[in-house]
Amino acid sequence: xxxxxxxxxxxxxxxxxxxxxxxxxxxxxxxxxxxxxxxxxxxxxxxxxxxxxxxxxxxxxxxxxxxxxxxxxxxxxxxxxxxxxxxxxxxxxxxxxxxxxxxxxxxxxxxxxxxxxxxxxxxxxxxxxxxxxxxxxxxxxxxxxxxxxxxxxxxxxxxxxxxxxxxxxxxxxxxxxxxxxxxxxxxxxxxxxxxxxxxxxxxxxxxxxxxxxxxxxxxxxxxxxxxxxxxxxxxxxxxxxxxxxxxxxxxxxxxxxxxxxxxxxxxxxxxxxxxxxxxxxxxxxxxxxxxxxxxxxxxxxxxxxxxxxxxxxxxxxxxxxxxxxxxxxxxxxxxxxxxxxxxxxxxxxxxxxxxxxxxxxxxxxxxxxxxxxxxxxxxxxxxxxxxxxxxxxxxxxxxxxxxxx
Amino acid sequence: xxxxxxxxxxxxxxxxxxxxxxxxxxxxxxxxxxxxxxxxxxxxxxxxxxxxxxxxxxxxxxxxxxxxxxxxxxxxxxxxxxxxxxxxxxxxxxxxxxxxxxxxxxxxxxxxxxxxxxxxxxxxxxxxxxxxxxxxxxxxxxxxxxxxxxxxxxxxxxxxxxxxxxxxxxxxxxxxxxxxxxxxxxxxxxxxxxxxxxxxxxxxxxxxxxxxxxxxxxxxxxxxxxxxxxxxxxxxxxxxxxxxxxxxxxxxxxxxxxxxxxxxxxxxxxxxxxxxxx
Numbered sequence: 193x194x195x196x197x198x199x200x201x202x203x204x205x206x207x208x209x210x211x212x213x214x215x216x217x218x219x220x221x222x223x224x225x226x227x228x229x230x231x232x233x234x235x236x237x238x239x240x241x242x243x244x245x246x247x248x249x250x251x252x253x254x255x256x257x258x259x260x261x262x263x264x265x266x267x268x269x270x271x272x273x274x275x276x277x278x279x280x281x282x283x284x285x286x287x288x289x290x291x292x293x294x295x296x297x298x299x300x301x302x303x304x305x306x307x308x309x310x311x312x313x314x315x316x317x318x319x320x321x322x323x324x325x326x327x328x329x330x331x332x333x334x335x336x337x338x339x340x341x342x343x344x345x346x347x348x349x350x351x352x353x354x355x356x357x358x359x360x361x362x363x364x365x366x367x368x369x370x371x372x373x374x375x376x377x378x379x380x381x382x383x384x385x386x387x388x389x390x391x392x393x394x395x396x397x398x399x400x401x402x403x404x405x406x407x408x409x410x411x412x413x414x415x416x417x418x419x420x421x422x423x424x425x426x427x428x429x430x431x432x433x434x435x436x437x438x439x440x441x442x443x444x445x446x447x448x449x450x451x452x453x454x455x456x457x458x459x460x461x462x463x464x465x466x467x468x469x470x471x472x473x474x475x476x477x478x479x480x481x482x483x484x485x486x487x488x489x490x491x492x493x494x495x496x497x498x499x500x501x502x503x504x505x506x507x508x509x510x511x512x513x514x515x516x517x518x519x520x521x522x523x524x525x526x527x528x529x530x531x532x533x534x535x536x537x538x539x540x541x542x543x544x545x546x547x548x549x550x551x552x553x554x555x556x557x558x559x560x561x562x563x564x565x566x567x568x569x570x571x572x573x574x575x576x577x578x579x580x581x582x583x584x585x586x587x588x589x590x591x592x593x594x595x596x597x
Numbered sequence: 598x599x600x601x602x603x604x605x606x607x608x609x610x611x612x613x614x615x616x617x618x619x620x621x622x623x624x625x626x627x628x629x630x631x632x633x634x635x636x637x638x639x640x641x642x643x644x645x646x647x648x649x650x651x652x653x654x655x656x657x658x659x660x661x662x663x664x665x666x667x668x669x670x671x672x673x674x675x676x677x678x679x680x681x682x683x684x685x686x687x688x689x690x691x692x693x694x695x696x697x698x699x700x701x702x703x704x705x706x707x708x709x710x711x712x713x714x715x716x717x718x719x720x721x722x723x724x725x726x727x728x729x730x731x732x733x734x735x736x737x738x739x740x741x742x743x744x745x746x747x748x749x750x751x752x753x754x755x756x757x758x759x760x761x762x763x764x765x766x767x768x769x770x771x772x773x774x775x776x777x778x779x780x781x782x783x784x785x786x787x788x789x790x791x792x793x794x795x796x797x798x799x800x801x802x803x804x805x806x807x808x809x810x811x812x813x814x815x816x817x818x819x820x821x822x823x824x825x826x827x828x829x830x831x832x833x834x835x836x837x838x839x840x841x842x843x844x845x846x847x848x849x850x851x852x853x854x855x856x857x858x859x860x861x862x863x864x865x866x867x868x869x870x871x872x873x874x875x
Contacts, residue, residue: 263778264777265774265777265778285777286777286780286781286782287780288778289780291778291779292775294771294774295771298769298772300772300775300776300789300793301772301794302793302794302796303793311779311781312779312780314789315780315781315782360779363779363780
């Protein structure tokens with residue numbers, strides 16, 4: 193992606209694209225309907241051996257349904273589930289060998305920790321010695337040796353979760369599926385467990401699919417993240433890609449705050465209001481005259497009280513500071529752009545725009561954040577006028593997605 | 598604080614409402630529950646323990662107690678298994694007519710036991726709808742121990758189901774789903790995961806059913822024929838001996854039945870924690 197080259201140099205993602213590893217698990221063209229409502233449309237993705245894929249979406253995006261289809265707890269309407277090269281679409285849950293970590297952990301309440309972990313082997317009629325050995329290994333892997341005789345109700349949430357993971361690892365699952373695994377925990381425990389699980393997964397090298405609605409969790413846990421929106425995948429990519437190069441406005445705004453402004457593509461630049469900012473997209477992506485949206489994050493906004501800008505910054509407009517909030521590590525500013533982002537009109541766009549539509553408001557608000565050192569050296573106050581520039585931004589078509597990403 | 602002091606007066610110092618209400622409760626229960634129960638024991642032991650023992654050891658009395666236990670046992674076995682099955686079906690599947698079935702299963706509690714016995718006679722009696730077909734084959738269900746079991750099943754039908762179903766309803770589906778994804782068959786899941794969680798409900802359901810069946814009178818007297826030494830259960834024995842004026846004989850069995858129900862309810866009450874232990 194050439195996008196960032198015209199602007200200031202930025203940390204780029206380290207590239208190590210060796211030959212694509214074979215998929216450990218894949219779904220191909222999944223769709224699902226409940227009655228007449230379609231909840232999934234044409235979902236396809238692969239998970240490589242040892243890879244962690246996060247399905248990120250709001251509630252109702254269909255992420256749980258995908259998980260249940262892979263687990264065999266739900267039948268797809270169309271499409272296939274392939275685990276290590278084998279089509280398992282028609283197999284019942286118990287013959288698939290997937291490990292599901294339910295949100296509630298679903299530990300068997302009348303079994304001790306070691307009985308829970310050994311359950312998969314007991315029902316497979318393994319030898320007692322073998323079961324004991326595996327259970328011992330797993331107990332030390334998840335560091336629960338001293339809790340082996342306890343019942344699930346005597347364990348903390350994090351311990352229960354580790355038992356749930358160990359219980360699935362016992363039968364060497366094809367893939368691990370985590371259904372909102374941190375949903376029931378408080379923020380601190382959640383962050384701690386997230387790191388613990390990530391380390392554990394790297395150790396056991398089993399491919400894993402997480403579902404979550406928490407973008408921070410997705411970015412931290414996933415080798416790759418698939419962003420879901422009402423039953424389809426908006427974008428799938430590394431956390432870096434989806435955060436910095438969102439393919440759609442939905443992805444941009446779902447992963448943290450995003451500012452969106454209308455713009456028009458000209459021959460040599462992009463026009464945002466009266467400002468001209470450099471073209472950052474590949475050559476043929478947009479033609480001159482196209483209406484586009486430019487999307488940028490609050491931390492991509494540079495503010496200056498004089499008109500002095502570092503080379504590479506794209507000057508946007510002047511703005512008046514409307515609100516300054518201190519939020520811990522950052523200072524958050526709400527700014528009213530004095531010009532820029534006016535409605536883009538192409539030949540095709542009909543004139544039925546109404547003033548009631550909030551997007552059509554003539555005043556454009558943007559949000560900017562400044563790190564603490566900058567905020568304390570250059571103080572800004574409500575009512576002051578500043579120059580707004582962008583250090584980085586993404587250009588998206590007015591409607592739909594931007595092709596390949 | 599000062600504004601709420603008047604409202605808090607009753608929690609400070611002596612409050613007459615407390616002992617008064619407790620006394621009222623005990624006083625009201627005296628003639629209604631305590632005295633009738635006590636009189637069984639007072640009357641039964643007044644004539645001496647040897648007479649009580651002799652009355653209890655009468656062959657007909659022993660037979661009546663044994664018959665009651667046996668018929669109640671089989672009715673309990675049937676109703677617990679049936680209740681388990683019915684609760685599973687009605688809790689796990691949603692289908693048209695589900696609520697109608699739940700109501701039908703629960704209905705026998707609301708039907709007078711005499712009506713239940715009469716209904717069984719109309720169906721299985723020698724001239725009944727089905728009994729008429731069986732009679733030529735020499736099969737006679739009414740006026741046998743089998744009839745008593747049928748009557749017991751009918752009147753205790755919803756008890757075990759009523760205890761087991763709520764547990765099924767609150768049991769998380771994800772436990773069974775987890776078991777399935779781990780690789781268990783339906784039967785393994787039921788045996789290792791579902792059933793252990795139902796242990797408490799099954800035991801209390803069984804005890805309730807048994808206690809109710811042992812005491813059943815209204816339907817039993819109609820379907821059993823009340824033949825001493827053949828189809829006479831313990832409650833029928835009490836009734837028969839009382840009618841014959843043999844108060845001691847009736848009283849001996851009454852004491853046994855009363856003690857027996859104390860025992861069952863003590864188990865239900867004190868074993869609750871054990872039954873629900875995780």
